[in-house]
Amino acid sequence: MDIFQSEIFANMSYIVASMLFIFGLKQLGSPETAQRGNLISASGMFLAVLVTLINSQIISYEWLAAGLILGVIVGASAASLVKMTSMPELVALFNGFGGIASLLVGSAEYLGASSLGLISLTAIFLTLIIGGVTFSGSLVAYGKLSEILPGRQITFLGQRIVLIAFFLLSLVLGAQLIFGFELFQVWNPIYSFSFLILLALIIGLLITLPIGGADMPVIIALLNSYSGLAASAAGFVINNNVLIVAGALVGASGLILTNIMCKAMNRSLANVVFGSIGSASSGVRSDEDVGEVKPINVSDAYLILEAANSVLVVPGYGMAVSQAQHAVRELGELLEDNGCEVNYAIHPVAGRMPGHMNVLLAEANVSYDQLQEPEDVNPVMDTVDVCIVIGANDVVNPDAKDNEGSPIYGMPIIEADRSKTVFILKRSMAAGFAGIDNPLFGKENSRMLFGDAKESISSLVAEFKS
Protein backbone atom coordinates (compact mmCIF):
# COMPACT_ATOMS: atom_id res chain seq x y z
CA MET A 1 0.00 0.00 0.00
CA ASP A 2 3.03 2.22 -0.32
CA ILE A 3 1.64 4.18 -3.21
CA PHE A 4 -1.47 5.25 -1.29
CA GLN A 5 0.66 6.57 1.53
CA SER A 6 3.06 8.45 -0.68
CA GLU A 7 3.26 12.24 -0.69
CA ILE A 8 2.49 12.42 -4.39
CA PHE A 9 -0.71 10.42 -4.07
CA ALA A 10 -1.90 12.60 -1.22
CA ASN A 11 -1.13 15.80 -3.12
CA MET A 12 -2.82 14.56 -6.29
CA SER A 13 -5.90 13.71 -4.28
CA TYR A 14 -5.85 17.17 -2.70
CA ILE A 15 -5.82 18.69 -6.19
CA VAL A 16 -8.89 16.60 -7.11
CA ALA A 17 -10.56 17.71 -3.87
CA SER A 18 -9.83 21.37 -4.72
CA MET A 19 -11.35 20.87 -8.16
CA LEU A 20 -14.48 19.38 -6.58
CA PHE A 21 -14.75 22.43 -4.30
CA ILE A 22 -14.46 24.75 -7.29
CA PHE A 23 -17.10 22.86 -9.32
CA GLY A 24 -19.31 22.68 -6.26
CA LEU A 25 -19.14 26.41 -5.58
CA LYS A 26 -19.79 27.17 -9.23
CA GLN A 27 -22.95 25.08 -9.18
CA LEU A 28 -24.11 26.62 -5.91
CA GLY A 29 -24.60 29.79 -7.95
CA SER A 30 -27.82 28.73 -9.63
CA PRO A 31 -30.99 27.32 -8.04
CA GLU A 32 -31.28 24.47 -10.56
CA THR A 33 -27.84 23.05 -9.84
CA ALA A 34 -27.21 24.18 -6.27
CA GLN A 35 -28.11 20.95 -4.52
CA ARG A 36 -25.84 18.95 -6.80
CA GLY A 37 -23.10 21.54 -6.27
CA ASN A 38 -23.28 21.06 -2.53
CA LEU A 39 -22.95 17.27 -2.96
CA ILE A 40 -19.95 17.69 -5.26
CA SER A 41 -18.28 19.95 -2.73
CA ALA A 42 -19.07 17.46 0.07
CA SER A 43 -17.51 14.63 -1.93
CA GLY A 44 -14.36 16.76 -2.28
CA MET A 45 -14.27 17.11 1.49
CA PHE A 46 -14.81 13.37 1.92
CA LEU A 47 -11.89 12.63 -0.41
CA ALA A 48 -9.59 15.08 1.40
CA VAL A 49 -10.43 13.53 4.79
CA LEU A 50 -10.01 9.97 3.51
CA VAL A 51 -6.61 10.65 1.97
CA THR A 52 -5.45 12.38 5.15
CA LEU A 53 -6.54 9.43 7.28
CA ILE A 54 -4.22 7.04 5.44
CA ASN A 55 -1.32 9.50 5.63
CA SER A 56 1.84 7.94 7.07
CA GLN A 57 2.26 10.83 9.53
CA ILE A 58 -0.73 9.55 11.46
CA ILE A 59 0.40 6.89 13.89
CA SER A 60 -2.43 6.66 16.38
CA TYR A 61 -6.12 6.67 15.67
CA GLU A 62 -7.81 6.52 19.07
CA TRP A 63 -8.09 10.25 19.76
CA LEU A 64 -8.70 11.21 16.22
CA ALA A 65 -11.51 8.67 15.91
CA ALA A 66 -13.09 9.97 19.11
CA GLY A 67 -13.04 13.55 17.79
CA LEU A 68 -14.42 12.47 14.42
CA ILE A 69 -17.25 10.36 15.78
CA LEU A 70 -18.32 12.92 18.34
CA GLY A 71 -18.17 15.65 15.68
CA VAL A 72 -20.31 13.65 13.25
CA ILE A 73 -22.92 12.97 15.93
CA VAL A 74 -23.12 16.59 17.09
CA GLY A 75 -22.99 18.08 13.59
CA ALA A 76 -25.52 15.71 12.08
CA SER A 77 -28.02 15.97 14.91
CA ALA A 78 -27.76 19.77 15.10
CA ALA A 79 -28.25 20.04 11.34
CA SER A 80 -31.23 17.71 11.14
CA LEU A 81 -33.02 18.59 14.37
CA VAL A 82 -32.90 22.37 14.22
CA LYS A 83 -36.03 24.16 13.06
CA MET A 84 -35.81 25.81 9.66
CA THR A 85 -36.39 29.19 11.27
CA SER A 86 -33.32 28.76 13.47
CA MET A 87 -31.10 28.25 10.45
CA PRO A 88 -29.35 31.66 10.59
CA GLU A 89 -27.99 31.17 14.08
CA LEU A 90 -26.92 27.60 13.35
CA VAL A 91 -24.91 28.75 10.33
CA ALA A 92 -23.27 31.38 12.54
CA LEU A 93 -22.41 28.74 15.14
CA PHE A 94 -20.87 26.35 12.59
CA ASN A 95 -18.88 29.26 11.23
CA GLY A 96 -17.43 29.86 14.69
CA PHE A 97 -16.52 26.19 14.99
CA GLY A 98 -14.50 26.41 11.77
CA GLY A 99 -12.65 29.39 13.24
CA ILE A 100 -11.80 27.71 16.54
CA ALA A 101 -10.66 24.57 14.69
CA SER A 102 -8.14 26.62 12.69
CA LEU A 103 -6.99 28.34 15.89
CA LEU A 104 -6.47 24.94 17.54
CA VAL A 105 -4.55 23.58 14.54
CA GLY A 106 -2.23 26.58 14.75
CA SER A 107 -1.83 26.11 18.52
CA ALA A 108 -1.17 22.37 18.23
CA GLU A 109 1.50 23.03 15.66
CA TYR A 110 3.07 25.79 17.78
CA LEU A 111 3.27 23.62 20.89
CA GLY A 112 4.24 20.43 19.07
CA ALA A 113 6.86 21.40 16.51
CA SER A 114 10.45 21.49 17.72
CA SER A 115 11.66 24.34 15.54
CA LEU A 116 9.56 26.72 13.50
CA GLY A 117 10.68 29.11 10.79
CA LEU A 118 9.58 32.72 10.42
CA ILE A 119 6.98 31.81 7.82
CA SER A 120 5.37 29.12 9.97
CA LEU A 121 5.36 31.42 12.99
CA THR A 122 3.75 34.23 10.99
CA ALA A 123 1.12 31.79 9.74
CA ILE A 124 0.50 30.57 13.29
CA PHE A 125 0.06 34.17 14.44
CA LEU A 126 -2.53 34.70 11.69
CA THR A 127 -4.48 31.52 12.53
CA LEU A 128 -4.64 32.57 16.18
CA ILE A 129 -5.88 36.08 15.42
CA ILE A 130 -8.28 35.32 12.57
CA GLY A 131 -9.49 32.04 14.07
CA GLY A 132 -10.06 33.63 17.48
CA VAL A 133 -11.94 36.64 16.08
CA THR A 134 -14.07 34.31 13.93
CA PHE A 135 -14.90 32.13 16.93
CA SER A 136 -15.92 34.74 19.48
CA GLY A 137 -17.49 36.96 16.81
CA SER A 138 -19.61 34.09 15.52
CA LEU A 139 -20.68 33.18 19.05
CA VAL A 140 -21.93 36.75 19.56
CA ALA A 141 -23.72 36.55 16.19
CA TYR A 142 -25.25 33.26 17.32
CA GLY A 143 -26.33 34.86 20.60
CA LYS A 144 -27.90 37.84 18.87
CA LEU A 145 -29.67 35.79 16.20
CA SER A 146 -31.08 33.32 18.71
CA GLU A 147 -32.02 36.22 20.99
CA ILE A 148 -29.94 34.94 23.89
CA LEU A 149 -28.20 38.30 23.65
CA PRO A 150 -30.15 41.52 23.01
CA GLY A 151 -30.24 42.30 19.29
CA ARG A 152 -29.49 46.01 19.74
CA GLN A 153 -26.06 47.57 19.70
CA ILE A 154 -24.05 46.94 22.86
CA THR A 155 -21.55 49.75 23.28
CA PHE A 156 -19.51 51.37 25.97
CA LEU A 157 -17.51 54.56 26.16
CA GLY A 158 -14.14 54.41 24.42
CA GLN A 159 -14.95 51.11 22.74
CA ARG A 160 -13.16 52.10 19.55
CA ILE A 161 -10.03 53.16 21.41
CA VAL A 162 -9.95 49.92 23.37
CA LEU A 163 -10.38 47.97 20.14
CA ILE A 164 -7.52 49.79 18.46
CA ALA A 165 -5.30 49.45 21.55
CA PHE A 166 -5.95 45.71 21.74
CA PHE A 167 -5.26 45.33 18.06
CA LEU A 168 -1.92 47.15 18.35
CA LEU A 169 -1.03 45.09 21.41
CA SER A 170 -1.74 41.91 19.50
CA LEU A 171 0.64 43.10 16.77
CA VAL A 172 3.40 43.64 19.35
CA LEU A 173 2.81 40.22 20.89
CA GLY A 174 2.71 38.74 17.39
CA ALA A 175 6.08 40.27 16.57
CA GLN A 176 7.48 38.83 19.76
CA LEU A 177 6.03 35.42 18.93
CA ILE A 178 7.51 35.50 15.43
CA PHE A 179 10.94 36.98 16.10
CA GLY A 180 11.33 35.70 19.66
CA PHE A 181 13.12 38.84 20.90
CA GLU A 182 13.24 39.57 24.59
CA LEU A 183 10.28 41.76 25.50
CA PHE A 184 11.01 41.93 29.20
CA GLN A 185 13.47 39.96 31.27
CA VAL A 186 11.02 37.17 32.01
CA TRP A 187 8.73 37.36 29.03
CA ASN A 188 8.60 34.04 27.23
CA PRO A 189 7.09 33.64 23.73
CA ILE A 190 4.64 31.18 25.26
CA TYR A 191 3.11 34.10 27.19
CA SER A 192 2.68 35.99 23.95
CA PHE A 193 1.07 32.91 22.47
CA SER A 194 -1.47 32.62 25.30
CA PHE A 195 -2.22 36.34 25.44
CA LEU A 196 -2.68 36.45 21.68
CA ILE A 197 -5.45 33.87 21.86
CA LEU A 198 -7.14 35.83 24.65
CA LEU A 199 -6.79 39.11 22.75
CA ALA A 200 -8.18 37.59 19.55
CA LEU A 201 -11.25 36.37 21.41
CA ILE A 202 -11.78 39.80 23.01
CA ILE A 203 -11.32 41.61 19.69
CA GLY A 204 -13.98 39.34 18.17
CA LEU A 205 -16.38 40.39 20.92
CA LEU A 206 -15.53 44.07 20.56
CA ILE A 207 -16.19 43.97 16.81
CA THR A 208 -19.53 42.16 16.92
CA LEU A 209 -21.21 43.38 20.13
CA PRO A 210 -21.76 46.94 18.80
CA ILE A 211 -23.41 45.62 15.62
CA GLY A 212 -27.17 46.20 15.68
CA GLY A 213 -29.74 43.83 14.23
CA ALA A 214 -30.09 45.42 10.79
CA ASP A 215 -26.33 45.32 10.21
CA MET A 216 -26.07 41.63 11.07
CA PRO A 217 -26.07 40.46 7.41
CA VAL A 218 -22.84 42.40 6.82
CA ILE A 219 -21.03 41.07 9.84
CA ILE A 220 -22.15 37.49 9.24
CA ALA A 221 -20.85 37.61 5.67
CA LEU A 222 -17.60 39.09 6.98
CA LEU A 223 -17.18 36.37 9.63
CA ASN A 224 -17.86 33.80 6.92
CA SER A 225 -14.96 35.26 4.99
CA TYR A 226 -12.73 35.18 8.09
CA SER A 227 -13.35 31.48 8.68
CA GLY A 228 -12.02 30.84 5.18
CA LEU A 229 -8.99 33.06 5.73
CA ALA A 230 -8.26 31.26 9.01
CA ALA A 231 -8.27 27.92 7.17
CA SER A 232 -5.98 29.42 4.53
CA ALA A 233 -3.56 30.58 7.23
CA ALA A 234 -3.66 27.10 8.78
CA GLY A 235 -2.69 25.83 5.31
CA PHE A 236 0.49 27.91 5.52
CA VAL A 237 1.17 26.47 8.99
CA ILE A 238 1.15 22.88 7.76
CA ASN A 239 2.23 23.66 4.16
CA ASN A 240 -0.91 22.21 2.65
CA ASN A 241 -2.32 23.35 -0.68
CA VAL A 242 -5.88 22.17 -0.27
CA LEU A 243 -6.33 24.24 2.90
CA ILE A 244 -4.96 27.30 1.16
CA VAL A 245 -7.15 26.89 -1.94
CA ALA A 246 -10.38 25.98 -0.12
CA GLY A 247 -9.82 28.69 2.50
CA ALA A 248 -9.13 31.33 -0.15
CA LEU A 249 -12.29 30.39 -2.08
CA VAL A 250 -14.38 30.83 1.06
CA GLY A 251 -12.53 34.01 2.00
CA ALA A 252 -13.21 35.51 -1.42
CA SER A 253 -16.86 34.47 -1.49
CA GLY A 254 -17.42 35.92 1.96
CA LEU A 255 -15.84 39.21 0.90
CA ILE A 256 -18.08 39.41 -2.16
CA LEU A 257 -21.16 38.84 -0.03
CA THR A 258 -19.95 41.44 2.46
CA ASN A 259 -19.54 43.89 -0.38
CA ILE A 260 -23.03 43.14 -1.77
CA MET A 261 -24.53 43.71 1.68
CA CYS A 262 -22.66 47.01 2.13
CA LYS A 263 -23.76 48.24 -1.29
CA ALA A 264 -27.35 47.33 -0.49
CA MET A 265 -27.13 49.69 2.47
CA ASN A 266 -25.07 52.31 0.67
CA ARG A 267 -22.48 52.18 3.44
CA SER A 268 -18.83 51.28 3.60
CA LEU A 269 -17.59 48.32 5.61
CA ALA A 270 -15.73 50.70 7.93
CA ASN A 271 -18.98 52.59 8.53
CA VAL A 272 -20.80 49.38 9.44
CA VAL A 273 -18.07 48.18 11.80
CA PHE A 274 -17.14 51.49 13.39
CA GLY A 275 -20.10 53.82 12.90
CA SER A 276 -23.43 53.37 14.54
CA ILE A 277 -26.32 54.53 12.40
CA GLY A 278 -28.76 54.57 15.31
CA SER A 279 -26.91 57.16 17.34
CA ALA A 280 -26.06 59.37 14.38
CA SER A 281 -29.57 59.65 13.08
CA SER A 282 -31.72 60.70 15.99
CA GLY A 283 -33.87 63.72 15.39
CA VAL A 284 -33.00 64.19 11.76
CA ARG A 285 -36.60 64.50 10.66
CA SER A 286 -38.05 65.71 13.91
CA ASP A 287 -39.33 68.98 12.44
CA GLU A 288 -41.28 67.17 9.79
CA ASP A 289 -44.08 64.76 10.55
CA VAL A 290 -44.78 61.77 8.34
CA GLY A 291 -48.33 63.06 7.95
CA GLU A 292 -51.54 61.40 8.91
CA VAL A 293 -51.50 57.61 8.73
CA LYS A 294 -54.65 55.91 7.49
CA PRO A 295 -55.51 52.62 9.18
CA ILE A 296 -57.47 49.96 7.33
CA ASN A 297 -59.34 46.93 8.62
CA VAL A 298 -59.15 43.38 7.31
CA SER A 299 -62.46 43.39 5.43
CA ASP A 300 -61.61 46.57 3.50
CA ALA A 301 -58.15 45.23 2.76
CA TYR A 302 -59.75 42.05 1.45
CA LEU A 303 -61.99 44.00 -0.92
CA ILE A 304 -59.01 45.82 -2.41
CA LEU A 305 -56.96 42.62 -2.73
CA GLU A 306 -59.90 40.80 -4.26
CA ALA A 307 -60.02 43.37 -7.07
CA ALA A 308 -56.23 43.48 -7.59
CA ASN A 309 -54.55 42.11 -10.70
CA SER A 310 -51.03 42.30 -9.43
CA VAL A 311 -49.72 42.05 -5.90
CA LEU A 312 -46.17 42.47 -4.66
CA VAL A 313 -45.18 41.22 -1.21
CA VAL A 314 -42.25 42.97 0.51
CA PRO A 315 -41.14 40.96 3.54
CA GLY A 316 -38.79 42.14 6.27
CA TYR A 317 -37.52 40.92 9.62
CA GLY A 318 -41.02 41.38 11.06
CA MET A 319 -42.23 38.47 8.92
CA ALA A 320 -39.59 36.25 10.50
CA VAL A 321 -40.50 37.44 13.99
CA SER A 322 -44.18 36.65 13.63
CA GLN A 323 -43.46 33.49 11.58
CA ALA A 324 -45.96 34.65 8.97
CA GLN A 325 -44.34 32.99 5.93
CA HIS A 326 -46.77 30.05 5.68
CA ALA A 327 -49.80 32.32 5.97
CA VAL A 328 -48.20 34.61 3.36
CA ARG A 329 -47.77 31.73 0.94
CA GLU A 330 -51.38 30.66 1.49
CA LEU A 331 -52.61 34.18 0.78
CA GLY A 332 -50.40 34.27 -2.31
CA GLU A 333 -51.95 31.05 -3.62
CA LEU A 334 -55.50 32.29 -3.01
CA LEU A 335 -54.68 35.51 -4.85
CA GLU A 336 -53.27 33.53 -7.76
CA ASP A 337 -56.40 31.37 -7.88
CA ASN A 338 -58.27 34.64 -8.06
CA GLY A 339 -56.37 35.48 -11.27
CA CYS A 340 -53.89 37.84 -9.67
CA GLU A 341 -50.16 37.91 -10.35
CA VAL A 342 -48.17 37.54 -7.12
CA ASN A 343 -44.48 38.27 -6.66
CA TYR A 344 -42.14 38.78 -3.74
CA ALA A 345 -39.62 41.62 -3.66
CA ILE A 346 -36.70 40.88 -1.38
CA HIS A 347 -34.13 43.46 -0.41
CA PRO A 348 -30.61 42.00 -0.01
CA VAL A 349 -30.36 43.15 3.61
CA ALA A 350 -33.92 42.29 4.66
CA GLY A 351 -33.74 40.10 7.74
CA ARG A 352 -30.73 39.24 9.82
CA MET A 353 -28.50 37.39 7.39
CA PRO A 354 -27.90 37.41 3.62
CA GLY A 355 -30.83 35.64 1.94
CA HIS A 356 -32.79 35.27 5.20
CA MET A 357 -36.22 36.06 3.65
CA ASN A 358 -35.58 33.77 0.68
CA VAL A 359 -34.95 30.80 2.96
CA LEU A 360 -38.08 31.48 5.00
CA LEU A 361 -40.27 31.77 1.89
CA ALA A 362 -38.67 28.70 0.32
CA GLU A 363 -39.46 26.83 3.52
CA ALA A 364 -43.08 27.89 3.10
CA ASN A 365 -43.00 26.46 -0.45
CA VAL A 366 -42.95 29.69 -2.42
CA SER A 367 -41.51 29.00 -5.87
CA TYR A 368 -38.07 30.62 -6.16
CA ASP A 369 -38.82 32.28 -9.49
CA GLN A 370 -41.34 34.46 -7.66
CA LEU A 371 -38.59 35.80 -5.39
CA GLN A 372 -37.34 38.97 -7.06
CA GLU A 373 -34.68 41.56 -6.42
CA PRO A 374 -35.29 45.33 -6.11
CA GLU A 375 -33.85 46.11 -9.55
CA ASP A 376 -36.36 43.69 -11.13
CA VAL A 377 -39.45 45.07 -9.41
CA ASN A 378 -38.73 48.81 -9.27
CA PRO A 379 -39.07 49.44 -13.04
CA VAL A 380 -42.54 47.84 -13.09
CA MET A 381 -43.70 49.21 -9.74
CA ASP A 382 -46.26 51.56 -11.37
CA THR A 383 -48.17 48.55 -12.66
CA VAL A 384 -48.49 46.94 -9.22
CA ASP A 385 -51.99 47.26 -7.78
CA VAL A 386 -51.19 46.39 -4.17
CA CYS A 387 -47.86 46.26 -2.42
CA ILE A 388 -48.02 44.37 0.89
CA VAL A 389 -45.18 45.41 3.20
CA ILE A 390 -44.81 42.83 5.97
CA GLY A 391 -42.58 43.85 8.83
CA ALA A 392 -40.18 45.75 6.57
CA ASN A 393 -39.44 49.40 7.19
CA ASP A 394 -36.12 50.94 6.24
CA VAL A 395 -35.86 49.01 2.94
CA VAL A 396 -39.05 50.74 1.70
CA ASN A 397 -38.34 54.19 3.19
CA PRO A 398 -38.72 56.80 0.39
CA ASP A 399 -36.37 59.12 2.33
CA ALA A 400 -33.54 57.02 0.96
CA LYS A 401 -34.42 58.48 -2.45
CA ASP A 402 -35.50 62.02 -1.80
CA ASN A 403 -34.38 63.30 1.60
CA GLU A 404 -30.73 64.23 1.49
CA GLY A 405 -30.72 64.82 5.24
CA SER A 406 -31.75 61.26 6.01
CA PRO A 407 -29.08 58.93 7.38
CA ILE A 408 -30.17 56.26 4.92
CA TYR A 409 -30.11 58.64 1.94
CA GLY A 410 -28.68 56.87 -1.09
CA MET A 411 -29.55 53.36 0.06
CA PRO A 412 -31.20 51.41 -2.77
CA ILE A 413 -34.77 50.65 -1.73
CA ILE A 414 -37.83 48.81 -2.95
CA GLU A 415 -39.97 51.71 -4.19
CA ALA A 416 -43.23 50.45 -2.71
CA ASP A 417 -44.59 54.01 -2.56
CA ARG A 418 -44.94 54.03 -6.37
CA SER A 419 -47.45 51.17 -6.42
CA LYS A 420 -51.17 52.06 -6.61
CA THR A 421 -51.93 51.00 -3.03
CA VAL A 422 -49.54 50.08 -0.21
CA PHE A 423 -50.61 47.93 2.73
CA ILE A 424 -48.23 48.18 5.63
CA LEU A 425 -48.52 45.40 8.20
CA LYS A 426 -47.10 46.64 11.46
CA ARG A 427 -47.55 46.08 15.16
CA SER A 428 -47.56 49.76 16.06
CA MET A 429 -46.19 53.09 14.86
CA ALA A 430 -42.78 52.47 16.47
CA ALA A 431 -39.87 53.54 14.27
CA GLY A 432 -37.85 50.99 12.32
CA PHE A 433 -34.49 49.64 13.31
CA ALA A 434 -32.62 52.73 12.20
CA GLY A 435 -34.89 54.77 14.46
CA ILE A 436 -35.94 57.11 11.67
CA ASP A 437 -39.40 58.13 10.51
CA ASN A 438 -40.79 56.54 7.41
CA PRO A 439 -42.78 59.00 5.24
CA LEU A 440 -44.19 56.00 3.33
CA PHE A 441 -46.68 55.53 6.18
CA GLY A 442 -48.19 58.96 5.63
CA LYS A 443 -48.47 58.79 1.82
CA GLU A 444 -51.80 59.24 0.08
CA ASN A 445 -51.84 55.64 -1.20
CA SER A 446 -50.69 54.00 2.07
CA ARG A 447 -52.94 52.03 4.40
CA MET A 448 -51.79 50.69 7.76
CA LEU A 449 -52.98 47.25 8.81
CA PHE A 450 -52.05 47.20 12.50
CA GLY A 451 -51.54 44.00 14.46
CA ASP A 452 -49.47 40.85 14.38
CA ALA A 453 -48.48 40.09 10.77
CA LYS A 454 -49.37 36.42 10.98
CA GLU A 455 -52.81 37.14 12.46
CA SER A 456 -53.55 39.85 9.90
CA ILE A 457 -52.57 37.64 6.98
CA SER A 458 -54.51 34.69 8.41
CA SER A 459 -57.62 36.88 8.74
CA LEU A 460 -57.21 37.91 5.08
CA VAL A 461 -56.91 34.24 4.13
CA ALA A 462 -60.09 33.51 6.11
CA GLU A 463 -61.91 36.33 4.26
CA PHE A 464 -60.87 34.83 0.92
CA LYS A 465 -62.11 31.40 1.95
CA SER A 466 -65.48 32.55 3.27
Next chain:
Amino acid sequence: MDSLFVMLIFVLVLAIFLGFELINKVPSTLHTPLMSGANAISGITIVGALLSSGSDGGVWTTFLGTAAVFFATVNVVGGYLVTNRMLRMFKKK
Protein backbone atom coordinates in the same frame (compact mmCIF):
# COMPACT_ATOMS: atom_id res chain seq x y z
CA MET B 1 12.22 33.04 1.21
CA ASP B 2 12.11 29.45 0.20
CA SER B 3 10.50 28.46 -3.06
CA LEU B 4 7.77 26.38 -1.41
CA PHE B 5 6.50 29.52 0.33
CA VAL B 6 6.48 31.45 -2.95
CA MET B 7 4.54 28.60 -4.57
CA LEU B 8 1.98 28.62 -1.77
CA ILE B 9 1.51 32.39 -2.03
CA PHE B 10 1.07 31.98 -5.78
CA VAL B 11 -1.63 29.37 -5.18
CA LEU B 12 -3.31 31.61 -2.59
CA VAL B 13 -3.49 34.62 -4.89
CA LEU B 14 -4.85 32.61 -7.81
CA ALA B 15 -7.43 30.93 -5.58
CA ILE B 16 -8.68 34.28 -4.28
CA PHE B 17 -9.17 35.55 -7.83
CA LEU B 18 -10.91 32.32 -8.75
CA GLY B 19 -13.18 32.70 -5.72
CA PHE B 20 -14.19 36.22 -6.80
CA GLU B 21 -14.99 34.98 -10.31
CA LEU B 22 -16.97 32.00 -9.05
CA ILE B 23 -19.22 33.83 -6.62
CA ASN B 24 -19.89 37.03 -8.53
CA LYS B 25 -23.44 37.08 -9.90
CA VAL B 26 -24.94 34.61 -7.46
CA PRO B 27 -28.65 35.54 -7.15
CA SER B 28 -29.59 36.81 -3.69
CA THR B 29 -32.07 33.93 -3.37
CA LEU B 30 -29.08 31.68 -2.78
CA HIS B 31 -27.10 33.88 -0.42
CA THR B 32 -27.82 31.87 2.73
CA PRO B 33 -27.12 28.41 1.21
CA LEU B 34 -24.04 29.81 -0.51
CA MET B 35 -22.73 31.11 2.79
CA SER B 36 -23.47 27.93 4.61
CA GLY B 37 -22.02 25.79 1.80
CA ALA B 38 -18.87 27.92 1.70
CA ASN B 39 -18.72 27.70 5.47
CA ALA B 40 -18.70 23.90 5.24
CA ILE B 41 -15.76 24.14 2.83
CA SER B 42 -13.86 26.26 5.35
CA GLY B 43 -14.02 23.17 7.56
CA ILE B 44 -11.19 21.87 5.35
CA THR B 45 -9.03 22.79 8.30
CA ILE B 46 -10.06 19.27 9.44
CA VAL B 47 -7.13 18.00 7.34
CA GLY B 48 -4.68 19.89 9.56
CA ALA B 49 -6.61 18.81 12.65
CA LEU B 50 -6.38 15.11 11.73
CA LEU B 51 -2.64 15.39 11.17
CA SER B 52 -2.13 17.09 14.56
CA SER B 53 -4.37 14.71 16.42
CA GLY B 54 -2.86 11.50 15.04
CA SER B 55 0.84 12.41 14.89
CA ASP B 56 3.23 11.95 17.80
CA GLY B 57 3.70 15.62 18.65
CA GLY B 58 3.23 15.25 22.40
CA VAL B 59 0.28 15.46 24.76
CA TRP B 60 -0.65 19.05 23.94
CA THR B 61 -0.61 18.51 20.21
CA THR B 62 -2.80 15.42 20.51
CA PHE B 63 -5.20 17.17 22.86
CA LEU B 64 -5.54 20.38 20.84
CA GLY B 65 -5.58 18.41 17.59
CA THR B 66 -8.41 16.21 18.83
CA ALA B 67 -10.43 19.24 19.92
CA ALA B 68 -9.78 20.72 16.47
CA VAL B 69 -10.96 17.47 14.83
CA PHE B 70 -14.19 17.68 16.82
CA PHE B 71 -14.95 21.31 15.95
CA ALA B 72 -13.95 20.95 12.31
CA THR B 73 -16.07 17.80 11.94
CA VAL B 74 -19.12 19.56 13.37
CA ASN B 75 -18.46 22.40 10.95
CA VAL B 76 -18.10 20.10 7.93
CA VAL B 77 -20.87 17.57 8.61
CA GLY B 78 -23.33 20.09 10.03
CA GLY B 79 -22.53 22.64 7.33
CA TYR B 80 -23.11 20.30 4.40
CA LEU B 81 -26.27 18.79 5.89
CA VAL B 82 -27.80 22.16 6.72
CA THR B 83 -27.01 23.45 3.25
CA ASN B 84 -28.57 20.38 1.71
CA ARG B 85 -31.66 20.77 3.86
CA MET B 86 -32.04 24.37 2.79
CA LEU B 87 -31.46 23.70 -0.90
CA ARG B 88 -34.04 20.92 -0.89
CA MET B 89 -36.65 23.58 -0.10
CA PHE B 90 -35.82 25.74 -3.10
CA LYS B 91 -38.39 24.56 -5.60
CA LYS B 92 -39.88 25.92 -8.76
CA LYS B 93 -43.49 25.29 -9.54
